[in-house]
Amino acid sequence: MARSSYHHGNLRQALVEATVKLIEDSGPQGFTLAEAARLAGVSAAAPYRHFAGRDELLEEVARQGFEEFADRLEAAFDDGRPRPLTAFLRMGQAYLAFAAERRGFYIAMFESGISIAGNSALQQASERARGVLVRGAESLFVARPGPRPPAGMIADHIWALSHGVVELFGRGKPGARSPIAPADMLESGALIYLRGLGIIPD
Amino acid sequence: MARSSYHHGNLRQALVEATVKLIEDSGPQGFTLAEAARLAGVSAAAPYRHFAGRDELLEEVARQGFEEFADRLEAAFDDGRPRPLTAFLRMGQAYLAFAAERRGFYIAMFESGISIAGNSALQQASERARGVLVRGAESLFVARPGPRPPAGMIADHIWALSHGVVELFGRGKPGARSPIAPADMLESGALIYLRGLGIIPD
DNA sequence: TGTACATCAGTGAACGCGCGTTCACTGATGTAC
DNA sequence: TGTACATCAGTGAACGCGCGTTCACTGATGTAC
Numbered sequence: 001m002a003r004s005s006y007h008h009g010n011l012r013q014a015l016v017e018a019t020v021k022l023i024e025d026s027g028p029q030g031f032t033l034a035e036a037a038r039l040a041g042v043s044a045a046a047p048y049r050h051f052a053g054r055d056e057l058l059e060e061v062a063r064q065g066f067e068e069f070a071d072r073l074e075a076a077f078d079d080g081r082p083r084p085l086t087a088f089l090r091m092g093q094a095y096l097a098f099a100a101e102r103r104g105f106y107i108a109m110f111e112s113g114i115s116i117a118g119n120s121a122l123q124q125a126s127e128r129a130r131g132v133l134v135r136g137a138e139s140l141f142v143a144r145p146g147p148r149p150p151a152g153m154i155a156d157h158i159w160a161l162s163h164g165v166v167e168l169f170g171r172g173k174p175g176a177r178s179p180i181a182p183a184d185m186l187e188s189g190a191l192i193y194l195r196g197l198g199i200i201p202d
Numbered sequence: 203m204a205r206s207s208y209h210h211g212n213l214r215q216a217l218v219e220a221t222v223k224l225i226e227d228s229g230p231q232g233f234t235l236a237e238a239a240r241l242a243g244v245s246a247a248a249p250y251r252h253f254a255g256r257d258e259l260l261e262e263v264a265r266q267g268f269e270e271f272a273d274r275l276e277a278a279f280d281d282g283r284p285r286p287l288t289a290f291l292r293m294g295q296a297y298l299a300f301a302a303e304r305r306g307f308y309i310a311m312f313e314s315g316i317s318i319a320g321n322s323a324l325q326q327a328s329e330r331a332r333g334v335l336v337r338g339a340e341s342l343f344v345a346r347p348g349p350r351p352p353a354g355m356i357a358d359h360i361w362a363l364s365h366g367v368v369e370l371f372g373r374g375k376p377g378a379r380s381p382i383a384p385a386d387m388l389e390s391g392a393l394i395y396l397r398g399l400g401i402i403p404d
Numbered sequence: 405t406g407t408a409c410a411t412c413a414g415t416g417a418a419c420g421c422g423c424g425t426t427c428a429c430t431g432a433t434g435t436a437c
Numbered sequence: 438t439g440t441a442c443a444t445c446a447g448t449g450a451a452c453g454c455g456c457g458t459t460c461a462c463t464g465a466t467g468t469a470c
Contacts, residue, residue, distance in 0.1 A: 006431050007446055027315050029231065034423055043448055048425075050446090110369070111313065113229050149394075157391040160366030161359070167312070167369065168362055189359040189395070192351075196398030208464050209413055236456055245415055250458075252413090 012050040014040040019061045020104030028112050033057065058112050059119045065105030066125035072098050073132040077139075084139040085199060091136050092162060092186050099166040110163065133159055140199050149197065161189050214252040216242040221263050222306030230314050235259065260314050261321045267307030268327035274300050275334040279341075286341040287401060293338050294364060294388050301368040312365065335361055342401050351399065363391050 008014065018039035022031045033054045034044045051057040076094035080087045099106045108114070109126075116122050133155035141148045170182045194200050210216065220241035224233045235256045236246045253259040278296035282289045301308045310316070311328075318324050335357035343350045372384045396402050 164362030164366030196394035
């Protein structure tokens, strides 16, 4: 944060990180361009050398978030090793881990009110993440002949369930709505769902 | 909105309605006490006769939202008629209908950043809504002997799935992430899940 | 039915604040020769 | 290796703005008698 020279050197990325920290500390509202600049140790006018405004900075945060999100899902899936089902469930836990460990990014991605469709780099990154889930869903059927439900639909169901768990039960409220840990909630829900798909025998 | 006399007559409720409209029109950020007062045709100081501040007004909006939400779920469930499964699925559709038709309330309830636990009237209302889902889940097992999964868990799974569908796919973005309508997404997901529970035979 | 008076629910002006954004500027860096 | 110069990435002051909140006030309403 402390800067010895007149030039910052890496202000663009420093602003991204300041934004993440501000969002984590004070919620999605608790972020202003001015405060991000302050946190980066720079005048309020400086961010305009790198971003057109507040929204463009938020969208960059979300884009980087989606990239890391996709990376983590991919690593968790590990090409379906040792078995597709295990790998698929591991993606669910990676989903929750990302939401918890990278909360600032998660909020920027899903709760900041930015428009994903309006920014093509952002949209590409978000589609890449969905692609990992879709491939995971496809892998569940590799050894199964016959008709299969569309993998995109399965990916969307699991994404929705995971997101709902994060939003409704994922925040560390003591004495929250449910005493069950988010990880257990997602796993039990996903297992029931996969049994419904015939992936897991009763 | 137009007021003939010095006194408004029903300012408290008018502010609630103004808040809902502002949130619907301009997102969760697009609400300020000052603008709500303006919309209600009243000076910026007037709201302080009825609410301690911005947050208290938002919490009242959320509370009323949860009450109507619970009412609608209850009406949709209709005591499990004609069959528990049908009634349960109808609740899912009522969930989506509420989120779409009462968007301002939904946003105040789930996306405005208020703390549900910090306001007991609000918490009670939200628990009442969950109670309807829980009773719906219990009804699925009335004619089934033997061990059953906890109804609270099932209610939470379905709530999370519904919420996720609303948040990720429910906004009317043209060309959005998925071309499938939210109602179809939720129904297909819920059916697979219920099959996994053994409620629906394969 | 009329009147005095307490209470209630508004007004409007004022405040301090922080934000987003623009602008002319300047210090630092990189490059051509 | 040195110098001139273009470009880049900052500064700091200023602006207009709208917000939240407070305050003394006043018009309207309700009630006791």
